[in-house]
Amino acid sequence: MNSNIEKPDIAAEKISRENTNTPTEAPPATPPEAGKIDINFSQGLAGFLASNNISIGFTSYQTGRLYLIGHGSDGKLALHEALYPQAMGVIGDANRIYLGTLTQIVRMENVLGSSQRANEVHDKVYVPRNLQTTGNVDIHELGIRENGKIVFVNTRYSCLCEPSVTHSFKPIWKPEFISKLAPEDRCHLNGLAMVEDQPKYVTAVCRSDVVDGWRDRRHDGGIVIDIDSNEILTGGLSMPHSPRFHDGKLWLLNSGTGELGWLNPSDKAFTPLAFFPGFLRGLAFHNGYAFVTLSKPRHGRFEGLELDAKLKAKDADAWCGIQIVSLSSGDVAQWLRFDGAITELFDICVLPGVANPITLGPQSAEIRDFLTIENPQW
DSSP states (O other), X not given: OOOOEEOOOOOGGGSOOTTOOOOSSOOOOOOOOOOOEEEEEOTTHHHHHXXXXXXXXXXXXXXXXXXXXXXXXXXXEEEEEEEOTTOOOEEEOSSEEEEEOSSXXXXXXXXXXXXXXXXTTBSEEEEEEEEEEOOSSOEEEEEEOTTSOEEEEETTTTXXXXXXXXSSOEEEEOOTTOXXXXXXXXXXXXXXXXXXXXXXXXXXXXXXOSTTGGGGGTTTOEEEEETTTOOEEXXXXXXXXXXXXXXXXXXXXXGGGTEEEEEOTTTOOEEEEEEOSSEEEEXXXXXXXXXXXXXXXXXXXTOSSHHHHHXXXXXXXXXXXXXXXXXXXXXXXXXXXXXXXXOOOOOEEEEETOSSEEEOOTTOSGGGTOOOOSSOOO
8 A cells, every 4th residue: 555654744843943053154055865665554553663662763875865654642653754865774663773884883862751753743852962983985884882882894905993972983702714904894793693782693695805805705695793703603605684683583584595584503504484575684673573774786797696586486586675474473563664766774673662753864954953951941
């Protein structure tokens, strides 16, 4: 169905403008349009989000946007988008969202109290409060340590990093087979799994130690690495992404075959749970369900993999969107699909306890006049 989507206005006009200064500069430029996009979704998606008391955040570096999907009190699905150049890895909760972009790691804070509503409908407003500049290191996935420090996958330099106060990044780990830090994307290190708030597992397309070497190993060179021991737990995967440790299992997406599965604890073999009609990147879990983002295979990079043959055998076309599957059965419970100008998504997160969120992009016109004060005393 195409109807019943509410695209809420982020109207700062309903926030009092008294005693604010109006900049004399020209207002920010209107963000570029992503192009015509058709949205279809399962009839029960809004009810599913409401019954689980969640919203979803997901990214598309192709359109340079962070998307938030929630549910309104009228039972309709609520979709909001904000411009963030090359939006990639995203993690979040009811209080904040972290996002990796083309040159920065963005921390957004919810500014509303539990009883407050923006424009009478939005229970969360995520405002960018810190933008840590890294430069273009091809940030992929993010993690947050127990002490609050950010960890991110620096794909261009084939390593894990923390942000630096003075420099572009601080490397904290690299695979043993990577001989030096160089801006060469040698193995296409891409995914990060946190265990007890510490970085534990990563995925890479292969173990290449030459510039752009991963492109020749897309079919079966994929690996999962234990960060603590530097052990390669398993190989033979096809462009694996998004490792996640959930409910005692290490889950991941075998993107080149379109499968979600886990590593068998006994022999570390990849055990598929479900097939999806798309190239997979982005995985989250909540209440017995897996949330997966699908992309259409990109020409020249994601084509020619086993996924193509599987789609042909099922007489299916690849599509771009989200599927929510039951972990007990592997069946699709709910879905959302994009057609048109958007063909690739990257990451997804579940926001528990959030009904109808919005965020203000750092280049938006609204952020200029959306002002809040912490604990005003007079």
